[in-house]
Amino acid sequence: MNIPILTKIFKARDKPSDYYSGSNYTFLFGGTTSGKIVNEFTAMQTTAVYSCVRILSEALASLPLNVYRYSQGGKERVYDHPLYHILHDEPNSEMTSFVFRETLMSHLLIWGNAYAQIIRDGAGRVVALYPLLPNKMEVGRDKNGEIFYIYSRNSDENPNFKDYGTVILRKQDVLHIPGLGFDGLVGYSPIAMAKNAVGMTLACEEYGASFFANGANPGGVLEHPGVLKDPKKVRDSWNEVYRGTNNAHKVAVLEEGMKYQQIGIPPEEAQFLETRKFQINEIARLYRIPPHMVGDLEKSSFSNIEQQSLEFVKYTLDPWVIRWEQALQRSLLLPREKTEYFIKLNVDGLLRGDYQSRMNGYSIARQNGWLSANDIREMEDMNPIPDEEGGNLYLINGNMTKLKDAGAFANTANAPDTQIQQKGSDA
Incomplete structure (x- = not known):
């Protein structure tokens, strides 16, 4: 039913000539077939999504980040370049390099885009980097074809913006790391694209919580041989005594010939635990995280877990590393520096046996x-x-x-x- 709407939006994006309104893809969030509302905040309430985002964010933030110069013998690390201290130690006066990269990587994994404001001196050199929230950012293109950024400020997350409202930023003043997208300019949110899988995970967790909240017993009916004058009073009396985990396994006392008839399906028969386990693997598949890293050790052993960890570095982390390196070089190095310097995240430590x-x-x-x-x-x-x-x-x-x-x-x-x-x- 929603196919014509999405087709219209995608066709409008096929020609990136005017405006990228809604680049945070809010229209893709919302209701799911499971009935749960999925957005960037509700998704992080699931342990699977939170674990995957945390694993990738912390892994990338912990990698050594250095500036190198091309030399005749290969490469050499440059300690006196202005970018070295910013990238390696403190991007700004409020954050360490680890926290800055962890924050941007979490934005990238949830919204599909990571943005940071670039503060430059009079010579154009970078002096600080401040994160910008992706859900407040839109990408525009002026009549000359140049990209610019529109940031809607309604909170105090950035100390460089003095006034509330719309802030226009030039392309050279924004570090933009896009995720997977169809136009190469703006990435799609993984959560928005897989909202049905995330919604089912939320529904499974809510069902499990409700199951235990109701005394770990499925629903049922009380059968009375006669006519009850006040059925609500009987139901409330039953719930008051037997409902809830604290009242589980109490001995029920039935009066006046009443019988309890169970009508629910036991969780083991409905394969509730298997469903929850599958949904965890589904989220791990979304982020290409090995199951053993999110607590599923069923397919792992002492003989293969090291190989799975190496595959995580090569096939999961390395593409993100390359995406970061190239975005940093494109946005932070001056045009005359790009043939002499390069920026590198070192994964050698993770590949060691x-x-x-x-x-x-x-x-x-x-x-x-x-x-x-x-x-x-x-x-x-x-x-x-x-x-x-x-x-x-x-x-x-x-x-x-x-x-x-x-x-x-x-x-x-x-x-x-x-x-x-x-x-x-x-x-």
């Missing part, structure tokens, strides 16, 4: 000459060995040689004997 596996890998790398002792110590967060003590030496085993040189040592060693034999034969 257990201690024995790391040591075996380091040993192979050290013996084959592509890691020095200091390279290994840096990855293990240890202080380097002084250069005069050989900390930066690259070593290889002496029993390896090039294929074309195979047998050269033997020929050289036998050369004198061959000459002696030749002289003896001449004599």
Whole structure:
């Protein structure tokens, strides 16, 4: 029934020439087939959504974030660049780098977009970053085709805005990290797109809570052989004594030949627990989170849980990392800096195996000459060995040689004997 409306909206967005009204996609939130109202706030009341958002937000916020310069030998970390302190330590005077990234990542996972106001100095260099709420942001395009941002301020979340109302921001004053979308400019909210799955999760939780609130017993009827003068009084009297978890398992006393007839379906017969478990996996599937990370260890064991954790980094976290890196470089680096510097989130720490596996890998790398002792110590967060003590030496085993040189040592060693034999034969 809603297909024509959605088709009209999507067609209006196919030509991004004028205005992106409602870029927070409020029209996709709301009622669901389960009867529950789903929005960004009710969704976070489910443990599955909250866990997935928290896992991804904290994982990305905990990664080392640094500014690098391209060098002839590869790359080098730049500590004196103005962006280094902002990204690595304090984006603004009120937040740490972890809190800032955690906040923006949660916006991205709930609303599908993350915004931050960029404060620049007179030379155009970034001096601070302040988060902006996605549900108050709209994206517009002027007559020259330039994108601008419209922020509706009705609260005090940003200290740089003095007045309430509409604030117009230029493209260069906004860090925008879009999620998956159909136009490449504005992302869609995962919660809005999967609101029926989230709504069913809410309905399951409400059913479970109601089940226990009513004494952990399904509904039923009281049968009386005669005619009751005041049925409401009998019902209220029954509920007062037997309803609620505190009154569960009490012995019921029935008078005047009354009988209790159960009419509800027991939860085990309705597979209530299986339904709740499936809905948790459904939300985990939405965010591509391995089930063991949200508490479902049924398919996990000591032999595969490490591999599942590595898959989480490669297939779940890494795409978000690339999305963040490219958005930061596009918005924060000056045009003349983009060919010289780049911004990187380091996931190497999450890809490391257990201690024995790391040591075996380091040993192979050290013996084959592509890691020095200091390279290994840096990855293990240890202080380097002084250069005069050989900390930066690259070593290889002496029993390896090039294929074309195979047998050269033997020929050289036998050369004198061959000459002696030749002289003896001449004599």
